Every structure is written in structure tokens, then in C-alpha cells.
Amino acid sequence: PSALQPLFKMSYSCSKVGDPRPGQPYKGGNFCAFLPDNKEGLKTAKLLKKAFECGLTFQIKSCDGEERVMWGLIPHKTSWDGGQARNGYPDAQYLHEVSTVL
Numbered sequence: 224p225s226a227l228q229p230l231f232k233m234s235y236s237c238s239k240v241g242d243p244r245p246g247q248p249y250k251g252g253n254f255c256a257f258l259p260d261n262k263e264g265l266k267t268a269k270l271l272k273k274a275f276e277c278g279l280t281f282q283i284k285s286c287d288g289e290e291r292v293m294w295g296l297i298p299h300k301t302s303w304d305g306g307q308a309r310n311g312y313p314d315a316q317y318l319h320e321v322s323t324v325l
Contacts, residue, residue, distance in 0.1 A: 231255075231280065249283050249290035256299035257311075263318050270325040271297070297324050 231254040256271075258264040274280055274297055282295045294301075298321050302311030 231275065244285070244290055247290050249292060251292050254281070254292075254294065254299075254301075256301055257303050258300070259312075259318075267318055267321055267325075270322065271299075274325055297321065 258268055258271075271280070280295055280297060281292050283290050284293045286293070298310075298317070300310055300312060300314070300317060302309055305311035307314040307317075
């Protein structure tokens with residue numbers, strides 16, 4: 224199946240007011256998500272881009288004593304297969320669910 228694959232690269236930085244430990248450095252990472260390459264997938268990609276630009280895609284969380292960037296509350300498909308239980312496809316409800324959240 225054809226897929227769109229947005230890639231987010233978050234670098235190291237310092238957290239801000241509202242984060243778990245303001246002013247503390249946090250660890251970034253590379254984050255990859257998948258969308259179907261069709262009309263609905265393209266529409267969802269535009270909504271996800273807007274959410275990213277508004278700072279809604281990721282959160283900074285404490286993990287094993289360090290702050291790190293993690294996915295936020297917007298669901299993303301991080302695998303092309305494995306089904307809903309593994310954040311992958313097939314998941315017939317995903318595009319509807321993510322559009323509702325956005």
C-alpha cells in the first residue's frame with residue numbers, strides 16, 4: 224500500500240513554563256508516522272501539520288530521571304502494519320478518530 228510518511232525531528236533544548244521541569248534540558252528524537260496516500264490521508268496530513276505548528280504534537284515528559292520529547296495526545300500511526308494494538312494499520316477508524324481529535 225502507498226503511504227505518506229511524515230517525519231518529525233526534535234532536537235535537544237530547554238523546557239519552558241508549563242513543562243514538567245521548566246528550564247531543564249530535554250532529549251529530542253526522531254518521530255515517524257504513517258498516513259494512507261489518498262484524499263483523506265492528505266487532508267489529515269494538513270491537519271497534523273497545523274497541530275505541529277501550534278505545538279500540539281509532542282509533550283515533554285519525565286522518563287527515568289530525564290526529560291524527553293514524547294508523542295502528545297494526538298494519535299499517530301507509527302507502524303504501517305500490526306493493527307490498532309501496535310499503532311499500525313489496518314485500523315478502519317483511525318482517520319476518523321484523528322480528525323475528531325484535531
